[in-house]
Amino acid sequence: MEITVDQMYNIENKGHDMGFLKKFMMENAGAAAVKRLVEKLGNVDSKNILIFVGMGNNGGDGLVMARHLAGYGAKVTVMLLGNPENIKTEESNWNWSILEKMPSVKLMTGGSTDFDFKPDVIIDGILGTGISGEIREPYASAINYINKTDCYKFAVDVPSGLDPQTGETANICTKCDMTVTFHKMKQGIPKRKDLTGELFAEKIGIPPEAEEGIL
Ligand SMILES: NC(=O)C1=CN([C@@H]2O[C@H](COP(=O)(O)OP(=O)(O)OC[C@H]3O[C@@H](n4cnc5c(N)ncnc54)[C@H](OP(=O)(O)O)[C@@H]3O)[C@@H](O)[C@H]2O)[C@H](O)CC1
Numbered sequence: 001m002e003i004t005v006d007q008m009y010n011i012e013n014k015g016h017d018m019g020f021l022k023k024f025m026m027e028n029a030g031a032a033a034v035k036r037l038v039e040k041l042g043n044v045d046s047k048n049i050l051i052f053v054g055m056g057n058n059g060g061d062g063l064v065m066a067r068h069l070a071g072y073g074a075k076v077t078v079m080l081l082g083n084p085e086n087i088k089t090e091e092s093n094w095n096w097s098i099l100e101k102m103p104s105v106k107l108m109t110g111g112s113t114d115f116d117f118k119p120d121v122i123i124d125g126i127l128g129t130g131i132s133g134e135i136r137e138p139y140a141s142a143i144n145y146i147n148k149t150d151c152y153k154f155a156v157d158v159p160s161g162l163d164p165q166t167g168e169t170a171n172i173c174t175k176c177d178m179t180v181t182f183h184k185m186k187q188g189i190p191k192r193k194d195l196t197g198e199l200f201a202e203k204i205g206i207p208p209e210a211e212e213g214i215l
């Protein structure tokens with residue numbers, strides 16, 4: 001079953017109000033995404049994994065992935081596309097603060113795409129269901145860097161620049177090898193398998209009762 005972005009936000013909020021906090025949803029989303037990625041790549045030990053992280057909860061999922069991938073022995077670099085003080089949500093900020101205590105994960109901020117290593121994997125945790133309008137900097141430079149870099153690319157929830165409701169793209173959009181979306185498939189995502197690559201929808205523990213009156 002495919003649902004709308006509005007339905008997804010309503011289900012998320014109802015689940016949160018039931019006590020299954022967005023922080024828990026984010027943790028399960030990041031963990032499910034890492035499970036699919038590790039299953040696909042076989043072994044990420046010592047692999048250079050670069051994670052671009054937006055200022056919203058799509059970025060938050062990317063921060064959770066960073067922590068899990070460090071646990072698998074990957075060499076993880078996180079590029080936050082802004083200033084940590086401007087991280088939008090409590091749940092994303094919570095995950096940033098954990099990473100600040102983890103020397104095993106390299107944290108960078110501001111959005112430069114000048115790296116002193118070639119990534120084996122890039123994770124696009126830039127934009128998800130909160131996308132609106134033409135892509136603004138520094139998100140645009142990050143998307144262009146991802147598209148010009150030859151490596152395995154993984155999209156968190158949806159390739160950044162693809163509208164998960166309509167399946168239309170903004171002026172630019174990441175082209176990925178795998179996409180993992182959460183809870184249920186959003187209507188626009190399967191329309192662009194050329195951008196999503198292998199596509200999965202993973203459950204993240206939201207109570208089915210959270211859908212009552214919405215689906
Ligand atoms: N579905 C679930 O059960 C869960 C989903 N999760 C993840 O949450 C995101 C949605 O998070 P949200 O914070 O609502 O939105 P995004 O992170 O996608 O984007 C918001 C930020 O992006 C900026 N933005 C928006 N459009 C543009 C643009 N065209 N150019 C540049 N920047 C843009 C926006 O900036 P504003 O200034 O407009 O506020 C925000 O900073 C979902 O996709 C999932 O990945 C939960 O984590 C887990 C459960």
Ligand SMILES: [K+]
Nearest residue numbers: 124127156158
């Ligand atoms: K994304």
